[in-house]
Amino acid sequence: MSNKYIMQVEKLNIHHGDLQAIHDVSMNFERGAVISIIGANGAGKSTLLNALVGLHKPTSGKITFCDENITGMLTSKITSKGLSMTPEGSGIFEDMTIMENLLLGSYLPEAKKVRNEQLKLVFELFPVLKEKEKQLATFLSGGQRQMLAIARAIMAKPKMIICDEISLGLAPVIIKDIYRILKMINETGVTLVIVEQEVKRSLKYSDYAYVLVKGRVVMEGPSQELPETEVSNAYFGIDKYN
């Protein structure tokens, strides 16, 4: 455990058929940090994340998680190593109850062992889920869906959680609430990778940020040091980044 980076991505290239979506992306995620990946629609964020969790096979490059090469590994295998992701649009199991969704979060044998303590933690963080535990997930509001997705992700007691487009379509007050909880989760030692379209919020809540434009990392650095206007320009594809 000498490595200060929990995940390292080296020169990753990903194709969708003939189309290259990710070009030579390298990233280093520090253990215990909040890392933000900023990019517009079509910048390749989701493709990149899917590759990190093994849902999409990269063409070339290497992904290391906890000093282990996980490139091309099955998603179920990667998950068991302590990497969780909340998919874009929450990806909850709509036709199942809240409780069933949570139990599925601790499906793997390693996770089953910590099921009760994690369940307690989840209900502490999200009391609203406790109230509705017997309801079908399809009746949840947008914010509650994201909460359930995060709750389900921490059921496995992961070392790192990737949150894909967590604030998409949510009211500001709910977003604030979700970020507050994410901060609490981060304080327990979980590394967070947050993917956002909103520049200001991303920089505010993260320790380190990457800006992704057209499948390339065009800017990176400690979030406090990245100038917001520069990031916005890159994001909107203004001048030199195109």
Next chain:
Amino acid sequence: MNVIIQAIVTGLLLGGLYALVGVGMSMIFGVMKLTNLAHGDFMILSSFIIVVFLQHVTNNMFVALILTIIVMLFFGTIVQKFLINRVIDKGADSPLLVMFGLSVIIQNALFLIFGPNAQIINTELMRTNIVSTQMLSVSALHLVNFLVAVAIIVALTVIMNKSSLGRAIRASSSNIKAAELMGINTKRMYIYAMGLTIIVTCVAGLLVGSTFMYFNFTGTQYLIIAFGVVVIGGMGSLMGTLIGGMILGLSQLLGATFFGTPYQTLSGFLVLLIILSIRPQGLFSKAIRK
């Protein structure tokens, strides 16, 4: 009046058997959105295998069934792993064609091995009546068919709704990506779902094979019955299948009573059409999404 009571009782009991025939197909559809065109043939194949075991290995019906389940589980795993799982994410047509091809292969293989002769699994139950009055006679076989069918469908529902395995299978059918992210190997869940289906189908093969005569190509006939049951009950709903089977059995027998035996099948499917026009998603299916 006696005739009608008799028709209702026999129809409901027969409906239980129909439900058992349909439940496997409903399960496969519910889990992997695949219409298994070889479902009837899987069942008839297991009927043939049971007879082989009964003739050459054992006299015990139960042992023969267990042996058949083992053989069929092996067969089902191979089909799922090397045929269906290879094509399941390549659109709806390919898996459908694969299953159709498999149906043709099974029917012709059975013809090559066993010839065109009619078969039946001999049981004592067939010749026993459990109720035999002037009003009503109920064959023990029909009653056993019904009870076993209900028990198996209830068991299957409990497994799917309450167990960790059932939850994982349902998760794989609800959202593949999210299920993978939970650490569930969705393709392996498909194999398990096929395994559960195969077990149920073997039991159906035993009951159907000892109730009615069958040939190498009888599978298609039961495929159509399974379709009827599943469509009435709602695709993917297990308890709906039970009700669907009973509705189909009841309407067949009542049709036969009122209009004569030739109209038995027709009246069953007329009721199916009527239900379809009123509730296209089936009686117990959740409302169609998307």
